[in-house]
Amino acid sequence: DAEITQSPRHKITETGRQVTLACHQTWNHNNMFWYRQDLGHGLRLIHYSYGVHDTNKGEVSDGYSVSRSNTEDLPLTLESAASSQTSVYFCASSESPWQGENYEQYFGPGTRLTVT
Amino acid sequence: RKEVEQDPGPFNVPEGATVAFNCTYSNSASQSFFWYRQDCRKEPKLLMSVYSSGNEDGRFTAQLNRASQYISLLIRDSKLSDSATYLCVVYKAAGNKLTFGGGTRVLVKP
Numbered sequence: 001d002a003e004i005t006q007s008p009r010h011k012i013t014e015t016g017r018q019v020t021l022a023c024h025q026t027w028n029h030n031n032m033f034w035y036r037q038d039l040g041h042g043l044r045l046i047h048y049s050y051g052v053h054d055t056n057k058g059e060v061s062d063g064y065s066v067s068r069s070n071t072e073d074l075p076l077t078l079e080s081a082a083s084s085q086t087s088v089y090f091c092a093s094s095e096s097p098w099q100g101e102n103y104e105q106y107f108g109p110g111t112r113l114t115v116t
Numbered sequence: 117r118k119e120v121e122q123d124p125g126p127f128n129v130p131e132g133a134t135v136a137f138n139c140t141y142s143n144s145a146s147q148s149f150f151w152y153r154q155d156c157r158k159e160p161k162l163l164m165s166v167y168s169s170g171n172e173d174g175r176f177t178a179q180l181n182r183a184s185q186y187i188s189l190l191i192r193d194s195k196l197s198d199s200a201t202y203l204c205v206v207y208k209a210a211g212n213k214l215t216f217g218g219g220t221r222v223l224v225k226p
Contacts (some may be wrong), residue, residue: 019123035216042120042203043160058213083218090159101167103207105214107159 002027006091008107013115019078021111023091031094032074034058034066036087043090046096049074050096081115088112117142120206122216129194129224136190137220139204149180149187152203154219160203163189194224 004025013019025032034046046057047066055066063085065077078085091108122139127133141149149166164171166178166187177190191198204217 040218043216045213048213101165102152103148103165104162107161109159110157 004093004106004108006111010112013081015115017081018093019081021076021089023074024072025093027093029093033092034076035090040089085114086115119215121206122204122217122220125221127222131224131226133194134192135194138186138188140186141206143208146206146208148207150205151189152205154201154203180209196224199224
């Protein structure tokens with residue numbers, strides 16, 4: 001069965017360290033997304049990609065970067081981790097093109113990141 | 117003002133009862149609407165799309181009111197397993213992205 005996985009599931013790191021969160025999907029979807037979820041804010045889009053070598057900034061992209069070298073993977077890098085980046089991070093993927101009311105994003109299980 | 121707003125709840129619902137809640141959106145150009153369900157510490161999953169004419173999926177009914185810019189979700193005959201956070205999601209072509217509300221928490225109790 002196709003799936004979307006994230007690793008690690010839990011991570012504790014120190015302020016200033018570089019951290020990379022992995023996202024891997026076997027749906028063969030062109031679209032991939034990274035969100036963070038915090039109490040009071042819901043899910044907020046960090047970066048997204050519509051295909052290999054395509055990356056775009058979302059609403060909360062400062063301090064994060066992504067690269068897309070193949071269809072299956074979209075790693076998220078925190079260049080210099082800050083305590084404000086303590087959050088739960090979800091990766092998602094979807095088919096393209098946009099399918100209106102039939103559109104669905106499939107989410108990974110999430111990574112809980114703590115920056116101390 | 118947030119683009120998509122929801123009452124965070126919790127809505128405490130006796131088992132078997134009906135519960136309904138709304139979500140308001142600020143951008144009149146929004147095109148498509150969805151309800152996602154999220155269990156505690158788990159990933160969101162699509163519950164149902166919201167069609168312009170309203171739609172049902174078993175015990176769940178979704179409605180869209182474009183004039184007043186809100187969507188609603190009604191759950192009939194609530195089950196303990198319906199306890200979750202329900203996320204309102206809006207899509208608009210400009211930007212080609214989904215915008216999520218903060219979620220409404222529902223607790224169904226015996």
